[in-house]
Amino acid sequence: MLVEGLKCINCGEIFSPDPKFFVCPKCGFEKVKGITVFKGITEVVYNYEEIGEMVSKKLFSKRPFNALRYRELLGFQKKEKLLTLGEGGTPLLKSKKLAKKFKIKNLLLKIEAQNPTGSFKDRESLLAVNKALQFGKKSVSCVSSGNAAASLAAYAARAGLDCFVFMPATASKGKVSQCSVHGAKTFLVNGIYEEIFEVYLEAVKDF
Ligand SMILES: [Zn+2]
Numbered sequence: 153m154l155v156e157g158l159k160c161i162n163c164g165e166i167f168s169p170d171p172k173f174f175v176c177p178k179c180g181f182e183k184v185k186g187i188t189v190f191k192g193i194t195e196v197v198y199n200y201e202e203i204g205e206m207v208s209k210k211l212f213s214k215r216p217f218n219a220l221r222y223r224e225l226l227g228f229q230k231k232e233k234l235l236t237l238g239e240g241g242t243p244l245l246k247s248k249k250l251a252k253k254f255k256i257k258n259l260l261l262k263i264e265a266q267n268p269t270g271s272f273k274d275r276e277s278l279l280a281v282n283k284a285l286q287f288g289k290k291s292v293s294c295v296s297s298g299n300a301a302a303s304l305a306a307y308a309a310r311a312g313l314d315c316f317v318f319m320p321a322t323a324s325k326g327k328v329s330q331c332s333v334h335g336a337k338t339f340l341v342n343g344i345y346e347e348i349f350e351v352y353l354e355a356v357k358d359f
Contacts (some may be wrong), residue, residue, distance in 0.1 A: 154203055159240035166197060170225075170287050178346060181353075186314035187346045188353065198227060206230065217241035219275055234282050235311050239274035242266045263337040269330065281307040290314060295352045297345060298327030305336035318352045320345065 155167040160176035170321070171194070175181065179192025215221040219240025220228075226236060242350045244260040251259035264272040281304070286293050291314035294304050301317035308315035315336035319328065323340065331338045339355075341348045 154199055154224060154229065156197040156199050159197045160192045160194050162192045163332045166192065169196075196227065198225075206264055219278055228282070234278075235285065235307070237268040237274065237310060239267050239278050239294065239309065241314075267303075268297075269306045271299035271303060273300045274307070276300070277303040277307040281311050282302065284313060285311055291316060293317065293352070293356065295319075295345065295349050298323050299317060301336070301338070302327050302330035302334075305331040305334035305338075306335065309334040316355070318348050318355070320348060 153170070155169045157169050158171055159166045160179055162179040163176060165176065174194070176192025176350065181188050182191040187343075203224050207222075212221050217240075218236070218238055220234060221241070222234070223234070224230065243263050243266065245263055247259045247261050250261075251257070256358055264346055267274040279299075280292060283319075292301055292304055292308050293316040295318045296304075297320055299340075301319050301323075305315050305317060315331075315334070316339070317328075317331050317336050318339045318341055319331070321340045321342045323342055328338060339351075340344065341351055343351075
């Protein structure tokens with residue numbers, strides 16, 4: 153197993169990598185100044201020894217230059233069939249003016265806008281949607297001010313999963329359109345991110 157489990161950053165307990173929840177059920181959430189925040193965020197525990205035996209610089213260099221070049225480091229097996237839209241492998245652009253301003257000899261900017269839906273969020277959608285498929289889930293959802301929702305919507309569409317996105321009513325029309333075009337059920341909610349997150353948590357619990 154390349155992924156040993158999900159570890160709560162608060163209490164340290166390690167759970168099955170096939171979660172029934174997205175925060176530690178013991179620690180959950182807490183209120184800070186009336187706003188719900190994560191207390192029991194879980195992080196992935198990788199088996200680096202096993203991964204180390206499987207990968208090498210030489211192996212990576214033989215593969216196409218995209219996010220899945222490093223698939224074992226993302227917890228995916230070598231031969232595993234994965235859904236991809238060709239994310240990652242974005243170019244580096246040498247910056248001259250910023251480098252001069254900050255007195256940096258060699259400053260390179262990574263052009264993440266060249267990802268399939270126009271943002272680096274495609275890297276996380278790659279993982280989220282492939283894991284959802286592996287775990288037999290039928291839908292995915294998120295709260296987002298724009299880019300993450302647009303990205304998740306595109307990957308869910310390719311995967312044939314239902315997608316529910318919660319965005320601020322003030323989200324850019326372009327991002328809302330991206331979600332709709334990909335068939336995501338898009339909820340525009342009045343309020344700031346934290347307030348929308350509360351609505352989202354209730355919706356996840358109920359549905
Ligand atoms: Zn915990």
